[in-house]
Amino acid sequence: MTSVAPHDDLLGVMIAGLAGTVSGAHAHLTECAIAEASVDRLDLTGATLTDVELDDVRAAELTARTGWWRNVRIAGGRIGTLDLSSAELDSIELHGVRIDYLSLAQARVGDVLLRDCVLRTVDLPNATLSRMRFEGCQADEVDTRGLTLRDLDLRGLEAVSFTDPAALRGATLSPRQIELLAGDLARALGIDVRD
Numbered sequence: 001m002t003s004v005a006p007h008d009d010l011l012g013v014m015i016a017g018l019a020g021t022v023s024g025a026h027a028h029l030t031e032c033a034i035a036e037a038s039v040d041r042l043d044l045t046g047a048t049l050t051d052v053e054l055d056d057v058r059a060a061e062l063t064a065r066t067g068w069w070r071n072v073r074i075a076g077g078r079i080g081t082l083d084l085s086s087a088e089l090d091s092i093e094l095h096g097v098r099i100d101y102l103s104l105a106q107a108r109v110g111d112v113l114l115r116d117c118v119l120r121t122v123d124l125p126n127a128t129l130s131r132m133r134f135e136g137c138q139a140d141e142v143d144t145r146g147l148t149l150r151d152l153d154l155r156g157l158e159a160v161s162f163t164d165p166a167a168l169r170g171a172t173l174s175p176r177q178i179e180l181l182a183g184d185l186a187r188a189l190g191i192d193v194r195d
Helices: 175-188
Strands: 009-011 014-016 019-023 028-030 033-035 038-043 048-063 068-083 088-095 098-103 108-115 118-123 128-135 137-143 148-153 157-162
Touching (some): 157 175
Parallel strands (some): 019 038, 028 048, 033 048, 048 068, 088 108, 098 118, 108 128, 118 137, 128 148, 137 157
């Protein structure tokens, strides 16, 4: 199997060699693999992915807004924009992926691991995160406005800045992260720090 189309219902197939602009909007993929894709845009808007692996995907844009993903692993590759806004995500792993812009705005996220990923911007406004952790990851900016969280472990995320540090209430951070964020946290709490 070398392609996917809107509203497809695929079980146990290998989707390989995708190129150009591909739409699998509102498709159902179960026990499938997407490998060696090199696309301008992969549209999985509203798609349901269950037990799916994406291996070495290179995409300028991968859109999966309002999708439902369970037991999905993305390993390797480079993605310009990974848009998972308003998606439902459960048991997801991203491993060794470079992502310029990751949007989880208004998404409901549970049991997610990001390992050895390089991220430029992580967009989390109004997301609900539960049991999410980072290991060996880097990010420039993390937008946490309106974030709702439970069991968010940020110790493995080296981030340059958090847009709203006050939204991290309840998250787990390392002592070093707290030192780096001290000024931003003080400002968020209305503390005037002077020499």
